[in-house]
Amino acid sequence: MQHHAPHASAVANDEASAIAALQREVLEMVALGRPLSQTMDRLCRRVEALAPDVICTVLSVDDQGYVHPLAAPSLPGRFSEAIDGEPIGPKAGSCGTAAWRREPVEVSDIDTDPLWSDYRPLAQAFGLKACWSNPIIIDGERVRATFALYYRDRRPVATFHRLMVEACVQLCQIALRHEDHQQQIERLAYYDSLTGLPNRALFSERAHMALQMAQRLDAPAALLLLDVDSFKTINDSLGHASGDAVLCALAGRMSRQLREVDTLARLGGDEFVLVLPGCHATEAMSVAEKLHKALEPPLQIASNELRVSASIGVAIFPVDGRLLDDLLKNADLAMYEAKRAGRRCTRFFLQQMNEALGERLRIERALRRALHHQRLRLHYQPKLNLVDGSLLGVEALLRWTDAELGDVPPDRFIPVAEECGLVAALDAWVLDTASAQLARWRADGFIVPGLAVNASAPRFSREDVVAQVEQLCRHHGLQPQDLTLEVTERLMLEDCAQAAEQLRRLDALGVRLSVDDFGTGYSSLAYLKRLPVSELKLDKSFVRDLETDADDRALARAVIAIGQALNLAVVAEGVETEAQRRLLLEAGCMEAQGYGLARPMPPEKFEAWLRARMPEPFSVKVSDRPAP
Numbered sequence: 001m002q003h004h005a006p007h008a009s010a011v012a013n014d015e016a017s018a019i020a021a022l023q024r025e026v027l028e029m030v031a032l033g034r035p036l037s038q039t040m041d042r043l044c045r046r047v048e049a050l051a052p053d054v055i056c057t058v059l060s061v062d063d064q065g066y067v068h069p070l071a072a073p074s075l076p077g078r079f080s081e082a083i084d085g086e087p088i089g090p091k092a093g094s095c096g097t098a099a100w101r102r103e104p105v106e107v108s109d110i111d112t113d114p115l116w117s118d119y120r121p122l123a124q125a126f127g128l129k130a131c132w133s134n135p136i137i138i139d140g141e142r143v144r145a146t147f148a149l150y151y152r153d154r155r156p157v158a159t160f161h162r163l164m165v166e167a168c169v170q171l172c173q174i175a176l177r178h179e180d181h182q183q184q185i186e187r188l189a190y191y192d193s194l195t196g197l198p199n200r201a202l203f204s205e206r207a208h209m210a211l212q213m214a215q216r217l218d219a220p221a222a223l224l225l226l227d228v229d230s231f232k233t234i235n236d237s238l239g240h241a242s243g244d245a246v247l248c249a250l251a252g253r254m255s256r257q258l259r260e261v262d263t264l265a266r267l268g269g270d271e272f273v274l275v276l277p278g279c280h281a282t283e284a285m286s287v288a289e290k291l292h293k294a295l296e297p298p299l300q301i302a303s304n305e306l307r308v309s310a311s312i313g314v315a316i317f318p319v320d321g322r323l324l325d326d327l328l329k330n331a332d333l334a335m336y337e338a339k340r341a342g343r344r345c346t347r348f349f350l351q352q353m354n355e356a357l358g359e360r361l362r363i364e365r366a367l368r369r370a371l372h373h374q375r376l377r378l379h380y381q382p383k384l385n386l387v388d389g390s391l392l393g394v395e396a397l398l399r400w401t402d403a404e405l406g407d408v409p410p411d412r413f414i415p416v417a418e419e420c421g422l423v424a425a426l427d428a429w430v431l432d433t434a435s436a437q438l439a440r441w442r443a444d445g446f447i448v449p450g451l452a453v454n455a456s457a458p459r460f461s462r463e464d465v466v467a468q469v470e471q472l473c474r475h476h477g478l479q480p481q482d483l484t485l486e487v488t489e490r491l492m493l494e495d496c497a498q499a500a501e502q503l504r505r506l507d508a509l510g511v512r513l514s515v516d517d518f519g520t521g522y523s524s525l526a527y528l529k530r531l532p533v534s535e536l537k538l539d540k541s542f543v544r545d546l547e548t549d550a551d552d553r554a555l556a557r558a559v560i561a562i563g564q565a566l567n568l569a570v571v572a573e574g575v576e577t578e579a580q581r582r583l584l585l586e587a588g589c590m591e592a593q594g595y596g597l598a599r600p601m602p603p604e605k606f607e608a609w610l611r612a613r614m615p616e617p618f619s620v621k622v623s624d625r626p627a628p
């Protein structure tokens with residue numbers, strides 16, 4: 001039988017179709033999402049099957065420039081171990097040098113080539129004589145890996161091998177780019193893009209695992225919920241970029257306080273959560289204290305030095321709940337208590353907090369119904385001149401009687417309304433209803449010089465109060481000068497640009513601005529210069545013991561003096577006795593409200609009160625008035 005050498009083009013066709021088959025197989029693995037190392041391993045094995053005289057390897061190159069074997073099925077294990085973690089460089093064998101130079105490196109004699117001088121004994125120990133390596137560059141930028149063929153004899157690279165390597169480099173690029181995209185998708189799905197911390201989804205997975213483990217080992221675990229104090233002020237005053245920088249810095253500081261088994265995650269906004277496996281209450285307390293301390297040093301953000309603190313709520317597994325949702329809810333309640341207790345505070349969950357939450361929820365539901373069905377009422381308390389008793393205006397005060405809860409005082413439902421975001425709607429209703437009432441009184445011939453309503457802080461940052469005031473003045477035929485908005489010092493201190501702008505525009509319209517409960521809680525008076533305040537209301541806590549407490553007398557005099565110095569009216573609240581009235585007058589306070597002068601009254605009673613005080617000819621006939 002005669003043997004014929006195969007025709008050159010037939011060989012070329014066989015090689016081309018072998019390479020095409022290899023490409024198909026690898027691309028299919030990529031498309032099916034097989035792990036990268038598995039795909040690269042298959043690639044190497046297929047190459048070695050097509051070219052039995054080569055040893056094929058793929059090394060990954062990490063961000064710091066060190067190589068790690070990704071697939072090297074036929075390379076002796078000890079050789080792989082020896083090169084794992086070696087740096088790339090100008091003389092780092094074929095692969096390290098190819099990655100360094102960003103170009104193929106062909107060493108046909110390892111025994112003599114200077115690029116291998118540091119690795120020659122290693123290669124010789126395993127009988128490796130030649131090596132051709134190609135860098136795998138992704139998107140023209142980063143060297144992500146090297147693809148190499150080793151030979152056990154000295155030799156230049158064969159043409160078929162060149163064709164094969166060209167195809168393999170492309171396959172490696174596709175597989176690595178796909179892997180990078182997968183990792184990016186995973187990062188987006190599981191990590192917070194701002195801080196790089198685990199996000200809610202990953203936290204939830206890890207926390208569930210930690211709780212399962214705790215259950216199995218009969219061990220405790222702590223869940224800490226941490227909320228940055230006054231973060232909104234940072235965002236509003238310095239901008240969101242600074243806010244983001246603060247969050248990143250805090251995330252870094254907190255991460256450094258934790259053990260490897262702990263998980264710190266960002267739930268969103270300025271809220272972080274930690275799960276600490278194996279921690280009972282005492283340890284959780286010391287971790288919370290470490291976190292407070294870590295946040296203490298001032299942060300340098302842009303050109304500002306910021307001091308930031310946080311409030312922490314703690315719930316312990318299993319005593320405060322066995323399920324993650326329960327623990328989160330309870331840590332949230334505790335965190336809320338920490339907020340109420342002031343800045344830089346930790347609170348542990350207590351069962352009473354649950355009861356308080358139940359009460360808050362009951363009030364919220366009933367209040368929403370009451371507002372919707374117009375079941376709220378207003379009482380009006382006169383503001384009087386202390387010298388001659390003349391009426392200076394009225395303050396509208398909300399009253400609510402619920403069928404189940406009975407009379408609910410504003411002190412109980414206003415804080416709930418503030419928490420659940422209902423207070424702005426309540427205040428808008430009060431302003432509109434009281435304005436309508438003032439217009440009706442005037443139409444009926446009653447002389448009511450002005451109307452004061454309470455305005456809560458959230459309204460000014462979320463709503464266009466100026467537009468509402470303009471609209472209701474037009475609608476009820478009132479002048480802006482008829483209205484006084486009583487705001488708390490909190491709003492004045494919040495440093496919210498939108499609120500400050502609205503207060504200035506209201507002032508320009510002629511609306512008066514009064515600072516309610518002046519002197520309670522805060523010490524900064526700078527806002528009095530910044531914002532258009534017309535009136536200070538001396539809090540009733542200073543008035544109550546005027547006769548007996550020298551400190552209260554001194555404080556009341558100080559507030560009155562501030563008002564006089566800044567040319568602001570000072571209205572004393574809570575005047576109940578003649579002695580208080582006299583002391584206030586002596587101190588220079590001319591205006592007041594209080595049970596001793598007149599209690600808050602429903603409209604009809606206030607009308608009777610007015611009628612009784614009005615000189616003749618007061619001739620309004622009750623029956624002539626339009627129905628309220």
Ligand SMILES: Nc1nc2c(ncn2[C@@H]2O[C@H](COP(=O)(O)O[C@H]3[C@@H](O)[C@H](n4cnc5c(=O)[nH]c(N)nc54)O[C@@H]3COP(=O)(O)O)[C@@H](O)[C@H]2O)c(=O)[nH]1
Binds near residue numbers: 398410414540575595
């Ligand atoms: N955002 C809104 N807040 C409101 C509204 N209506 C009331 N409130 C706030 O609730 C707090 C309690 O109000 P209330 O129970 O109505 O008490 C007021 C007066 O009744 C009371 N007062 C008046 N004189 C005396 C007195 O001589 N002694 C005494 N012990 N209490 C007295 O003081 C409250 C006056 O409140 P203010 O002038 O606003 O400080 C209170 O903080 C209200 O602001 C609302 O519509 N929106």
